[in-house]
Amino acid sequence: MxxxxxxxxxxxxxxxxxxxxxxxxxxxxxxxxxxxxxxxxxxxxxxxxxxxxxxxxxxxxxxxxxxxxxxxxxxxxxxxxxxxxxxxxxxxxxxxxxxxxxxxxxxxxxxxxxxTASEPEIYGRFGYGIGACTTRATIDTTRVRLSVPDGADDVLLRQTDAGKAAGACEAVYARLVPGRPGMLARQPGWEAQPLLDPPGGRGGASPLQCVLAERGGEVVGFARYSIKPEWSFAGANGSVTVRDLGALDPAAEGALWRFLCSIDLTSSVRIHSRPVDDAWQHLVSDIRRCEPSQRDGLHVRLVEVGAALSLRAYQAPVDVVFEVADAFCPWNEGRWRLTADASGANCVRTQDAADVALSVRELGAAYLGGVSLTALAAAGRVRELRPGALNQAAVAFGWPVAPWLPHGF
Incomplete structure (x- = not known):
């Protein structure tokens, strides 16, 4: 055919x-x-x-x-x-x-x-590396207590209609985007994606609900969630599913998590996709009772190595030459010199001797700062050619905040 x-x-x-x-x-x-x-x-x-x-x-x-x-x-x-x-x-x-x-x-x-991959094994051969992971968990709120930061009691929580609150939620989200790698700035029309709530997909849960966190008349956080009522012979056993949560400061975030974990007639809070370094993990009294697990989230592919590496910041000065393999996009193949300090970064082609050898897939995995080049080297996927170069590059590529994709597409 x-x-x-x-x-x-x-x-x-x-x-x-x-x-x-x-x-x-x-x-x-x-x-x-x-x-x-x-x-x-x-x-x-x-x-x-x-x-x-x-x-x-x-x-x-x-x-x-x-x-x-x-x-x-x-x-x-x-x-x-x-x-x-x-x-x-x-x-x-x-x-x-x-x-x-x-x-x-x-x-x-x-x-x-x-x-995002339905089957992660497919895309590595096209140069994509897993650059961000996501965490899911189920907090047993009958056994787990929360210790929230100072100031949480000063945060006013207000229940509201999710659609009517969309503008306020988007304003908070927009302020969070630059602070965490992997987040997407909402393009026009995408503000509707977090509000998708077809009745046939609720599985017996409530329509989407929303609570705003306010301080001094300003919205400083939000949570969007649903509740699934369930009953056993012993009593109420409902669950809360967190769809979306954002907060501008620790007190607001703590107040929102405390609210979600204390909703009447529920005994668990289900978290389907949160950053691997999310704050709730340090608020709970017993992380084992939350059964956290991780899976791949965002897969990253450098289409133009020089431009991509020049556009991000680095957490330490670096001067290293990468020998890059990229059979699928051969314009990326060869040696690239990355230099970066507090004033910015630059990555250009060079004929200098290579310090580190890797494929574009490993560069994609490390690009957002969530995967260490030294970990990839331990797996045999990165080779150090100049002593000390790998550690220098790994420190520079790291980032204090874990990357995270907030929603699929």
Whole structure:
């Protein structure tokens, strides 16, 4: 059969998206969810592979601005909606879409591509490294106590409608973005994503609820959550699911977590995606009773090595030459000299001897500061060629705040 790879025609979106749904199990999304993704789709940045009139491959790239160490918002392609029809596997369709997409991203002048993976093993061969992880947990509020910071009692909590409070929540979120690598500045239309709450997806839980944290008339934090009422012979056994939480200071954050852990008729708080260094872990009396676990979150790909490494900050001065391997994007191959200090960073091609050898995948993993180059070296994925160079680079690439992607795309 002959297939054709081309940019998505908006008139083909329904057929294109139906193939995506089929590839992910064939369960149709709620109309409101489907409508939002159609509204957010940028057709000129989305690809389809067609076999006659049938879409057999899909891939897209949202135009994002991603926070990197130092707070700069870097243009990044948010790779999304990647699928290949089961009938057309092992024909090179995925590779052809990844090839075209990365060429396009480079032409658009975006030095980074990022994604969340349904199957993490797929994307390493295209140069993506796991750059940020996420934590989930279930706090047993019948056994766990919270110790909140001073000032939490001065924070006023106000229950409100999630839709009406969206502007206040977004203002808090926007102030948090530069302070944590991996967060996305909300582009127009994306403020609706955290409010998606189709009834069919609630699993018996309440509609989305919202509480604002205020001090002196200013909103300093928010939590969006749902409650699932449950009862046993012994009494109430409901659960709270945290959908979204942001706070501008420790007192506001502590007040919000205390509220979530003390809602009447509940015995647990379920956390599905929070930073690995999130504050709640240091507020609880017994971390074991919270059963925290981690999984991969954001996968990062340096599309332009020199530009990407020049745009982030480094926590220590560094002068190191990387020997970079990148078979899929050969324009990145070769030696790059990274120099950085308090005044800024610069990464340019060089003929000087290499100090550290690695692939672009390892650079992506370390880029946001959450994965140590020394840990990758211990796994045999980074090689030190000049004594001392690896530790220097690892310290510089680290960052005091763990990277985190606040929501999928």
């Amino acid at each position: 002959t297939t054709e790879l081309r940019v998505l025609d908006p008139a083909e979106w329904d057929d294109w998206y139906a193939n995506l749904e089929l590839a992910f199990g064939g369960v149709a999304e709620a109309p409101e969810e489907r409508a939002l993704w159609q509204e957010l789709t940028e057709p000129e940045r989305f690809l389809g592979v067609w076999d006659g009139e049938r879409a057999v491959g899909t891939a897209g790239a949202f135009s994002f601005r991603l926070s990197v160490p130092g707070g700069t918002l870097v243009p990044a392609a948010g790779v999304t909606m990647v699928s290949v029809a089961t009938t057309h596997r092992r024909r090179g369709i995925l590779t052809s879409m990844m090839r075209r997409q990365l060429d396009d991203v480079r032409a658009w002048g975006e030095p980074l591509a990022v994604l």
